[in-house]
Amino acid sequence: MLNTLSPLAKDLAGQSYPHPHYFQTQHRLRSLIDDYLAVEKLQERLQDLPIQFDNPQSRPWKLINWQAINRNQIIGIDAEVFLAILIGAMDTEAPIRGYTQTSRQYLEELHPQMARFVGGTIGEDGDFLELGLWEKEERQHTPALIKVYTQLTGEKITPKLRTVRGYLPSDDPYEDLYRHGLHRTATEYGATCLYLWLMAHTTGALQDVLEELAKDEINHLTKFWGFGVWAFPDSSLTRIGRTLIKTRSHNYKRNNLLRTLRRMMGTLNWNSWTLSNKATLILTFIYAMRRLWSWNNSLTPEYLQSLFGMSH
Numbered sequence: 001m002l003n004t005l006s007p008l009a010k011d012l013a014g015q016s017y018p019h020p021h022y023f024q025t026q027h028r029l030r031s032l033i034d035d036y037l038a039v040e041k042l043q044e045r046l047q048d049l050p051i052q053f054d055n056p057q058s059r060p061w062k063l064i065n066w067q068a069i070n071r072n073q074i075i076g077i078d079a080e081v082f083l084a085i086l087i088g089a090m091d092t093e094a095p096i097r098g099y100t101q102t103s104r105q106y107l108e109e110l111h112p113q114m115a116r117f118v119g120g121t122i123g124e125d126g127d128f129l130e131l132g133l134w135e136k137e138e139r140q141h142t143p144a145l146i147k148v149y150t151q152l153t154g155e156k157i158t159p160k161l162r163t164v165r166g167y168l169p170s171d172d173p174y175e176d177l178y179r180h181g182l183h184r185t186a187t188e189y190g191a192t193c194l195y196l197w198l199m200a201h202t203t204g205a206l207q208d209v210l211e212e213l214a215k216d217e218i219n220h221l222t223k224f225w226g227f228g229v230w231a232f233p234d235s236s237l238t239r240i241g242r243t244l245i246k247t248r249s250h251n252y253k254r255n256n257l258l259r260t261l262r263r264m265m266g267t268l269n270w271n272s273w274t275l276s277n278k279a280t281l282i283l284t285f286i287y288a289m290r291r292l293w294s295w296n297n298s299l300t301p302e303y304l305q306s307l308f309g310m311s312h
Contacts, residue, residue: 009203012032012208013032014028016203017075022279022280024076025276026283029200029287030287037288039294042222046225046226046299049117049307049308050308052133056133056136062212064208065205066209068205069148069204070151070152071152073202073204073205073206074201074206075203076201077201077274077277079152081269081273083152084269084272086152087157089191089268090146090159091159091162092191092264092267095163096138096139097135098163099184100120100132100134101119103118103119106180106181109173110231111231114227116132137219138216142159144209146159147209148206148209152206181224185221185224188224189292191213192221193281193285193288195213196214196284197280198210199211225292229304230304230305230308
């Protein structure tokens with residue numbers, strides 16, 4: 001365990017520094033994104049999806065030395081800000097059952113296999129016959145974040161169970177799924193970027209926990225993204241942008257991406273971040289999207305058909 005870090009110490013992000021400056025943090029971030037969002041790793045995660053349709057198996061976590069986690073492993077960010085981000089992340093992760101069941105309902109009619117992957121199987125009486133693989137993997141996150149918080153502060157914490165936007169169908173299930181899927185993918189992308197950013201600001205056992213969270217988010221982001229490109233082959237950047245930014249209201253309002261971002265920034269205590277912290281997070285979003293977009297360009301209709309069959 002590293003209580004004090006020499007400038008030559010190595011971790012998952014490369015060289016580690018007790019007080020990294022902006023460019024050192026930027027270098028650590030680029031190293032992480034190049035590694036964890038490498039095209040071949042993303043391809044592997046997507047190719048895993050049809051296998052999981054047939055035989056769902058949770059991704060195992062590596063062994064973590066929880067007792068070794070301490071505040072010296074937080075680098076380049078104020079410890080109180082780091083703890084506020086942890087609370088924001090656990091509050092966002094906590095209502096996983098709500099997320100999975102909403103997604104299952106949007107998918108059920110159009111793609112039963114993907115519905116089972118995210119939300120499991122429900123009996124006629126409404127009882128769970130099996131959990132979805134997405135839920136099995138994601139529901140480990142809140143307990144892990146609680147353990148980290150307790151280890152860093154000595155305090156127990158209970159996440160706030162916020163209400164999840166439920167299933168709100170219109171008379172066009174295909175458009176409903178498109179809209180819902182885009183927002184779900186955007187959320188996974190946000191979580192991926194946040195956990196990679198936190199990995200750049202940690203070392204030792206604390207970084208090990210964040211790596212497992214990041215790997216799960218990357219895994220799910222890749223599967224949702226690739227599935228979406230297959231299911232909606234006629235989608236364009238213009239349509240994606242319009243769908244994410246637009247608020248649609250009949251008798252209800254749907255959250256748009258900008259409102260979601262504002263809520264997330266409040267949840268993560270954004271106003272107390274340093275300029276350097278803010279700049280590196282924005283860089284993470286930009287650089288990660290560049291990597292994801294180069295992978296997206298390899299998702300040809302022929303390749304996707306070989307994985308999932310003919311699109312609708």
